[in-house]
Amino acid sequence: MASRDGLVLGIDLGGTDCKFGVVDSKGRVIRKARHRTQNENGPEQALALIAAHAREILGSDSMSGVGMGVPGPMSSREGIVFQAPNLQGWIDIPVREILETRLGIPVELHNDANAAAYGEYWAGAGRGACAMVLFTLGTGIGGGIIIDGELYTGPDDTAGELGHMIINFEGPPCGCGSHGCLEAYASATAIRRTVREAVASGQKTSIHIPKGREHNFGAKAVYDAAESGDKFAQDVLWRAGVALGIGAANIINIFNPDVIVYSGAMTHAGDYIFDSLRQVAHERSFKKPSLRVKITIAELGEDAGIIGAAGLALKKLQQGG
Ligand SMILES: [Zn+2]
Numbered sequence: 001m002a003s004r005d006g007l008v009l010g011i012d013l014g015g016t017d018c019k020f021g022v023v024d025s026k027g028r029v030i031r032k033a034r035h036r037t038q039n040e041n042g043p044e045q046a047l048a049l050i051a052a053h054a055r056e057i058l059g060s061d062s063m064s065g066v067g068m069g070v071p072g073p074m075s076s077r078e079g080i081v082f083q084a085p086n087l088q089g090w091i092d093i094p095v096r097e098i099l100e101t102r103l104g105i106p107v108e109l110h111n112d113a114n115a116a117a118y119g120e121y122w123a124g125a126g127r128g129a130c131a132m133v134l135f136t137l138g139t140g141i142g143g144g145i146i147i148d149g150e151l152y153t154g155p156d157d158t159a160g161e162l163g164h165m166i167i168n169f170e171g172p173p174c175g176c177g178s179h180g181c182l183e184a185y186a187s188a189t190a191i192r193r194t195v196r197e198a199v200a201s202g203q204k205t206s207i208h209i210p211k212g213r214e215h216n217f218g219a220k221a222v223y224d225a226a227e228s229g230d231k232f233a234q235d236v237l238w239r240a241g242v243a244l245g246i247g248a249a250n251i252i253n254i255f256n257p258d259v260i261v262y263s264g265a266m267t268h269a270g271d272y273i274f275d276s277l278r279q280v281a282h283e284r285s286f287k288k289p290s291l292r293v294k295i296t297i298a299e300l301g302e303d304a305g306i307i308g309a310a311g312l313a314l315k316k317l318q319q320g321g
Contacts, residue, residue: 117144
């Protein structure tokens with residue numbers, strides 16, 4: 001009978017998959033599992049299955065709590081998911097109460113990007129930082145803010161929407177209804193749109209856009225073209241890096257962070273994005289915080305969410321619930 005102190009279960013709920021990890025008090029993943037998020041019969045059934053998978057991975061280990069990262073607007077204090085855009089029917093679901101009833105241990109709920117940020121702070125690229133900001137670069141741009149070792153979520157759990165910082169007040173429309181957000185310049189979606197529009201107006205490029213996938217071709221096609229010497233592809237990524245650099249400069253001036261961490265598939269573009277990002281971040285921010293800040297890539301990969309969710313649950317338990 002393996003019973004260890006301080007073990008916490010981290011769950012990272014996504015629209016397609018749900019990841020589970022047993023995490024120890026140092027932020028190490030002891031074992032993990034991944035299951036499809038079966039939402040066909042609605043949230044109650046999906047949560048019943050999640051609880052069953054949670055019990056399965058716990059096995060005979062005694063667990064002091066569960067942390068869960070969820071996509072979409074939610075309240076950490078109330079334990080309610082207001083809306084999960086990729087999970088149909090998830091409207092005002094009291095997830096914490098449902099899971100606590102089924103599992104019999106305390107459950108802590110957070111936004112998934114915030115959980116990932118805490119994971120990188122606790123056990124990844126932000127270890128030892130006083131202030132850390134994480135950008136998640138994907139279809140959209142999200143993030144999380146750690147100040148003095150605490151995740152900053154704001155009174156409504158809406159803080160950390162880093163992709164919607166406005167970097168050009170006359171910029172292109174953004175999915176959020178505003179204009180000129182960072183996400184409208186540097187997300188994978190924005191990069192695809194730039195490529196599509198340029199190709200439509202006659203730009204020659206070796207970027208391979210499969211037929212019928214004009215709206216969802218992999219951003220990797222752009223890096224591959226850049227890698228093979230395609231000047232247009234290199235320029236597209238350079239400019240996305242400039243936009244990210246402006247975003248980073250704002251963060252440096254506002255928060256004086258020790259470290260800014262970037263995660264997500266787009267970080268694979270490496271120097272094609274980070275050269276301009278670093279250059280602009282330093283040029284456009286104050287000297288003192290600019291000299292301090294480390295701009296780096298996340299270390300935990302797709303485990304950041306489960307580690308961070310577990311870490312936040314552990315922190316809550318240590319603070320006495
Ligand atoms: Zn926006």
